[in-house]
Amino acid sequence: MAHQWQGIIHEYRDRLPFGEGDEIVTLGEGGTPLVYARAISERVGAEVHIKVEGANPTGSFKDRGMTTAVSQVKQTDVQVVAAASTGNTSASAAAYAVAAGLKSTVILPAGKIAAGKLAQAIVHGAQLVAVDGNFDDCLRIVRELTDAYPVALVNSVNPYRLQGQKTAAFEIVDALGDAPDIHVLPVGNAGNITAYWMGYNEYAGKTTLASIDDSALHMEPVATKVPQMWGVQAWGAAPLVLGEIVQNPETIATAIRIGNPASWKYAEAARDDSKGSIDRVTDEQILEAQKVLSTEVGIFVEPASAASVAGLIQAAEQGKVPDGATIVCTVTGNGLKDTATALGEADVDLTPIAPTLEAAAGVLGL
Numbered sequence: 447m448a449h450q451w452q453g454i455i456h457e458y459r460d461r462l463p464f465g466e467g468d469e470i471v472t473l474g475e476g477g478t479p480l481v482y483a484r485a486i487s488e489r490v491g492a493e494v495h496i497k498v499e500g501a502n503p504t505g506s507f508k509d510r511g512m513t514t515a516v517s518q519v520k521q522t523d524v525q526v527v528a529a530a531s532t533g534n535t536s537a538s539a540a541a542y543a544v545a546a547g548l549k550s551t552v553i554l555p556a557g558k559i560a561a562g563k564l565a566q567a568i569v570h571g572a573q574l575v576a577v578d579g580n581f582d583d584c585l586r587i588v589r590e591l592t593d594a595y596p597v598a599l600v601n602s603v604n605p606y607r608l609q610g611q612k613t614a615a616f617e618i619v620d621a622l623g624d625a626p627d628i629h630v631l632p633v634g635n636a637g638n639i640t641a642y643w644m645g646y647n648e649y650a651g652k653t654t655l656a657s658i659d660d661s662a663l664h665m666e667p668v669a670t671k672v673p674q675m676w677g678v679q680a681w682g683a684a685p686l687v688l689g690e691i692v693q694n695p696e697t698i699a700t701a702i703r704i705g706n707p708a709s710w711k712y713a714e715a716a717r718d719d720s721k722g723s724i725d726r727v728t729d730e731q732i733l734e735a736q737k738v739l740s741t742e743v744g745i746f747v748e749p750a751s752a753a754s755v756a757g758l759i760q761a762a763e764q765g766k767v768p769d770g771a772t773i774v775c776t777v778t779g780n781g782l783k784d785t786a787t788a789l790g791e792a793d794v795d796l797t798p799i800a801p802t803l804e805a806a807a808g809v810l811g812l
């Protein structure tokens with residue numbers, strides 16, 4: 447019988463802070479496809495693979511960190527998990543809370559959450575709080591809330607989140623046989639770039655600032671190298687590029703509409719220690735990359751996810767992509783979460799026709 451993927455804690459338990467006897471809350475997250483993208487490879491003159499994180503149970507990479515964060519909460523008496531979110535974290539927290547038998551509270555910037563993500567929080571029974579402010583305001587509030595009440599914070603400032611998310615790097619090395627030369631990913635609150643950098647290092651027998659123990663130093667290295675980390679922010683929400691907080695972040699990629707990333711220092715360390723970069727792309731470039739992924743590769747991603755590919759294409763245009771390099775782009779969330787943005791101005795004629803072959807053939811110009 448084919449191996450059934452067991453979720454990231456079961457698959458990588460020796461590199462995660464869980465023992466054999468611990469109760470694990472999982473929806474089978476991880477084990478996502480790494481897809482070779484010929485069209486993008488040809489376009490940038492490298493070997494490009496896409497890590498499809500939209501294939502996780504709730505449709506984003508957040509599930510990797512939620513299985514670890516919520517499993518840890520299950521070891522305590524706390525009955526409620528809480529998160530500030532631009533949408534995906536809340537969807538994931540709400541789903542894993544259901545799986546764990548806990549309650550969830552999500553604090554969201556009013557009017558700035560894609561419809562699919564909001565639907566997920568609602569169907570999973572989260573208590574919703576919409577704030578007249580941006581994500582950074584929501585994160586401040588949820589930090590104060592979890593300080594004051596018996597509620598567990600499951601944003602990526604919770605170290606268990608990053609522990610789970612680092613497993614995406616493990617999967618990539620396991621699939622490619624070694625680390626890629628370059629890893630490109632979108633950056634919002636900067637937890638994920640921190641987690642990938644930790645994962646790549648730990649698989650190479652090293653630790654990073656974000657590591658919570660030194661077990662990696664005592665384990666057989668799996669990778670012989672670590673990649674350059676290339677982070678990509680949205681033009682109007684690019685604090686790490688500008689080197690200063692953005693008070694009123696704006697971008698069509700609402701998932702990364704963040705002006706004051708919590709993991710700022712870790713992200714800078716990942717950039718500098720890997721000899722990488724953090725750059726920014728416009729909303730137009732994001733939408734164009736989303737289109738390249740859907741029409742030339744066959745992967746439908748949400749706008750924030752396309753920032754990685756937009757950043758790679760921009761780097762290629764600037765002559766910054768080394769010939770033939772092995773590159774992985776993470777696409778972080780599923781396109782179905784935000785169909786409104788994807789369809790945008792799309793002009794599709796869905797006027798009904800008579801139910802006959804002739805009428806259908808006529809519309810098709812056959």
Ligand code: F0G
Nearest residue numbers: 531532534535634635636637638778779
């Ligand atoms: N891509 C997507 C689809 C996201 O939802 C996020 C973050 C990111 C990229 C950026 O990752 O924050 O680790 O740098 N979404 C968070 C949320 C903020 O609330 O769902 P990051």
